[in-house]
Amino acid sequence: MKFNNLIVKDLSEHLRLITINRPRQLNALNRELIRELHDALEEAEKDPGIRAVILMGSGDKAFIAGADIKEFMHFTPEEGEQLSREGQQLLFDYVEQMGTPVIAAINGYALGGGLELALAAHIRIASEKARMGLPEVSLGVIPGYGGTQRLAQHIGKGRAMEMILTGKMIDARRAYDYGLVSEVTPHEKLLDVAVETAEAIMKNSPSAIALAIRAINSAYGRDGFKVESRLFGQAFATEDFKEGTTAFVEKRKPRFTGK
Numbered sequence: 001m002k003f004n005n006l007i008v009k010d011l012s013e014h015l016r017l018i019t020i021n022r023p024r025q026l027n028a029l030n031r032e033l034i035r036e037l038h039d040a041l042e043e044a045e046k047d048p049g050i051r052a053v054i055l056m057g058s059g060d061k062a063f064i065a066g067a068d069i070k071e072f073m074h075f076t077p078e079e080g081e082q083l084s085r086e087g088q089q090l091l092f093d094y095v096e097q098m099g100t101p102v103i104a105a106i107n108g109y110a111l112g113g114g115l116e117l118a119l120a121a122h123i124r125i126a127s128e129k130a131r132m133g134l135p136e137v138s139l140g141v142i143p144g145y146g147g148t149q150r151l152a153q154h155i156g157k158g159r160a161m162e163m164i165l166t167g168k169m170i171d172a173r174r175a176y177d178y179g180l181v182s183e184v185t186p187h188e189k190l191l192d193v194a195v196e197t198a199e200a201i202m203k204n205s206p207s208a209i210a211l212a213i214r215a216i217n218s219a220y221g222r223d224g225f226k227v228e229s230r231l232f233g234q235a236f237a238t239e240d241f242k243e244g245t246t247a248f249v250e251k252r253k254p255r256f257t258g259k
């Protein structure tokens, strides 16, 4: 398959690396990229020869800096809700439910939809340069790709509440302390460590791994994701959303009124 925004490379017989390649926009997730990631992951999932996938961002700065703000800033509430629902189904839920394990190698900023993608992956490893956060409320919106649900699943409700309400970024060490990532590596060693982890997984039975992922996922309910999409859309009707997204594009601080 040919992709405009991805580089797909097999690192060994059973291990595939998918690099998100939109570095000038810090790998921000637009609709085309979401569709391409789905297609590339589906191709890996359906290939019995592929036993693990590593996801990484291109460039030295970002894993993924979020959903593409410039793409959605003029959407209606209905379009906002649809963006969230479709993205969740096509990419975020899809990754989580894959039988082929996916490792997020977080090489820089993982913000908004970028952290949400890492949260949907089965394992997260971070470079010491990584910065993670869900800054959506600073734009007048909320996380819409499962972040309100999965962040709390990974690090607990209290810390998730703090990260989402402050919108602040945390560094890799704090992410490790929170249990958000399982390992922190020197920046230049990140891919090697992700490969070592993949190799440890690939020694085991692929069918048992797929069953283990299903069993672990079965503990978590689905209702909250629908609520998140609805409320994500609701935010698009507010003046704060217009102000927050416009301020981002104009590179200034927003002036929120609560309307």
Ligand code: CAA
Pocket (backbone or CB within 6 Å): 024, 025, 026, 028, 065, 066, 067, 068, 069, 070, 109, 111, 112, 113, 114, 116, 135, 136, 139, 142, 143, 144, 145, 147
């Ligand atoms: N969407 C669209 N474009 C983005 C982007 C995003 N999420 N993040 C960065 N970019 C673009 C910038 O607009 C800029 O483009 P121009 O050169 O054309 O102006 C380019 O990438 C480089 O970014 P900066 O100049 O801002 O780089 P910086 O080093 O000064 O700052 C940053 C880096 C702190 C990551 C900053 O870019 C930033 O805050 N980005 C937005 C992060 C964010 O709010 N993410 C959440 C998005 S909303 C979301 O994800 C919703 C959801 O859950 C569904």
